Amino acid sequence: MAHTLFSNLITWSESQYSHLPWREKRTLYKTLVSEIMLQQTTVGTVLNHFERFLVEYPTIFDLAKSTEEQVCISWKGLGYYRRARSLRNVAIQVVEEFKGQIPTNIDDLQTLKGIGPYTANAIVAIGADKKALAVDANLERVLARFYGVDVEKGPKLQKRLWSDFAHKKIMAEMDGLSARAINEAMMDLGRIICQARKASCVLCPLAPKCKAKASGDPLQYPVEGAKKESEELFIRTLRVVVKEKKKILVYQKGAKEWLSGQWELPTFILETNDEKLKQYPHIKIKQNYEKLPYVKTGITKYDIHNYILEMSLEEFEKMTKKIEIVYEFKTNDEKLNMSTATQKVFKILNKAK
DNA sequence: TGTCCACGTCT
DNA sequence: AAGACGTGGAC
Numbered sequence: 050m051a052h053t054l055f056s057n058l059i060t061w062s063e064s065q066y067s068h069l070p071w072r073e074k075r076t077l078y079k080t081l082v083s084e085i086m087l088q089q090t091t092v093g094t095v096l097n098h099f100e101r102f103l104v105e106y107p108t109i110f111d112l113a114k115s116t117e118e119q120v121c122i123s124w125k126g127l128g129y130y131r132r133a134r135s136l137r138n139v140a141i142q143v144v145e146e147f148k149g150q151i152p153t154n155i156d157d158l159q160t161l162k163g164i165g166p167y168t169a170n171a172i173v174a175i176g177a178d179k180k181a182l183a184v185d186a187n188l189e190r191v192l193a194r195f196y197g198v199d200v201e202k203g204p205k206l207q208k209r210l211w212s213d214f215a216h217k218k219i220m221a222e223m224d225g226l227s228a229r230a231i232n233e234a235m236m237d238l239g240r241i242i243c244q245a246r247k248a249s250c251v252l253c254p255l256a257p258k259c260k261a262k263a264s265g266d267p268l269q270y271p272v273e274g275a276k277k278e279s280e281e282l283f284i285r286t287l288r289v290v291v292k293e294k295k296k297i298l299v300y301q302k303g304a305k306e307w308l309s310g311q312w313e314l315p316t317f318i319l320e321t322n323d324e325k326l327k328q329y330p331h332i333k334i335k336q337n338y339e340k341l342p343y344v345k346t347g348i349t350k351y352d353i354h355n356y357i358l359e360m361s362l363e364e365f366e367k368m369t370k371k372i373e374i375v376y377e378f379k380t381n382d383e384k385l386n387m388s389t390a391t392q393k394v395f396k397i398l399n400k401a402k
Numbered sequence: 403t404g405t406c407c408a409c410g411t412c413t
Numbered sequence: 414a415a416g417a418c419g420t421g422g423a424c
Contacts, residue, residue: 089409094421128419131412165411186409204414245408246423307418345404348419352405389419 055222055231057254062234066241070100072233077151078109080176084168084183085136089129092240098127109149112140121310122386130308135163153177171232178229182219184210187239192219193271194243197260202271243267283352285320287332288394289368290359296378298365299391307348311388315365315376319356330372334358344393357394 066072069092071083082102086095105123106112112120117134124133139161143151151172152158158169171183182188184207192198192210196218200206223231242249248267250256261267291298299312307328317332341356360368369376379385381395 087409088411089419091408091421126420128421129410131418132410135411163411167410346419349417 054255054258055226055234058234058238059226059230061254062237063230066233066237070096070103075176075229077153077172077176079103080172081109081139081151082106082136084171084175085132085139085163086127088132088168090127094127098124109140109143109151112137113144118310118386122383125386126389130310132163139163151176153179155181174228174232176229178227180220180223180228181232183232183236185236187236187243190245190271191235191239191243191255194248194261194267195255195259197264197270199270199272201274203274206271280322281352282323282350283321284318284323284326284354285338286329286353286355287317287319287334287338288355288357288391289315289317289365290357290394290398291315291362291365292359293362293378295380297381298362298376299379299381299385299387300374300376302388308388311386312379312391313388314391314394315369315374316355323351330374332368332372334368342397344390344397346390346393353390355390355394357397359398 071079083095083099086099102123106115115137117137120133120137121130124130142161143149153173155169155173158164158172167183167185170181173179174181174183189206189210193206198206198209200209242253250262250267256262261270298315300315302308302311302313316329318329319332319338338356341358343354343356346353346355381387
């Protein structure tokens with residue numbers, strides 16, 4: 050009986066992964082924070098930040114009282130900083146509209162900006178242990194394989210899984226089992242055993258009834274959509290270091306730019322094949338920039354080499370006469386919301402000394 | 403080192 | 414509804 054399979058799955062998951070910090074003494078608040086962190090982010094990365102974040106914001110009221118800038122600083126290293134702003138706004142909204150009690154039904158949760166179908170279901174199923182299914186990319190893959198669904202990956206597959214499989218079958222499996230345990234276990238399975246590019250079927254508790262395993266080629270599910278050719282985009286930036294005593298020259302990124310609100314070294318485009326790019330002003334320098342030290346960064350679809358150049362304030366002012374950005378001297382410490390790329394530049398400079 | 407890839411929600 | 418958003422892991 051399939052029910053036994055899912056019990057085995059839960060046993061496997063609980064024996065190995067109950068120690069994740071958001072699972073220990075689980076609360077709705079820890080679930081909210083961890084699930085927002087886990088959007089687009091691997092468990093390993095979240096492990097590096099979750100507990101510190103909880104020390105800084107032990108309750109939803111602490112989070113609601115904090116400033117946007119402080120929450121973004123606390124979010125450093127997790128990326129997709131819009132999530133940090135959303136999380137704070139959710140906290141404020143929950144305090145104002147729900148007396149600080151995080152709702153446990155899908156509809157109320159989805160009224161909160163930043164909480165979509167996945168996170169709403171995760172909070173209901175995992176946070177409140179009420180019947181729901183949080184279908185992230187892991188679940189999508191596991192379910193497509195288990196049921197052998199050959200619908201193209203993406204929104205179509207999500208819909209198909211939800212209407213034909215997830216809702217009717219998995220939800221039925223939850224009768225008599227914990228919704229929390231089954232959701233956590235399915236995610237663990239996708240993360241550890243039933244990975245996108247590797248399926249360790251010999252270890253899998255669901256293998257006896259898995260259609261993908263039976264097919265002999267489990268990786269054929271989920272079916273990949275046609276990949277579209279996209280032009281490779283590169284940027285070569287100049288990152289300028291101007292020091293004055295213990296301070297460095299930086300500027301704050303605007304609302305519509307990448308990494309909005311963060312502080313960066315003065316940054317200019319030396320060369321790019323994307324003519325529409327408006328993130329930084331263009332500049333020309335006399336020397337061959339390819340001989341300068343550089344660090345690689347990446348954001349969205351761009352391959353970026355950041356060339357580093359130290360200069361005096363006089364030289365800098367001469368170079369940027371026609372540029373209207375406001376640059377200021379600031380101390381580079383933990384109170385400054387400094388971009389990852391800028392931190393990488395300093396790492397390289399310190400290493401060189 | 404480089405290259406490829408994964409990943410929820412909003413707009 | 415296609416593209417934006419950042420980081421880290423696998424090989």
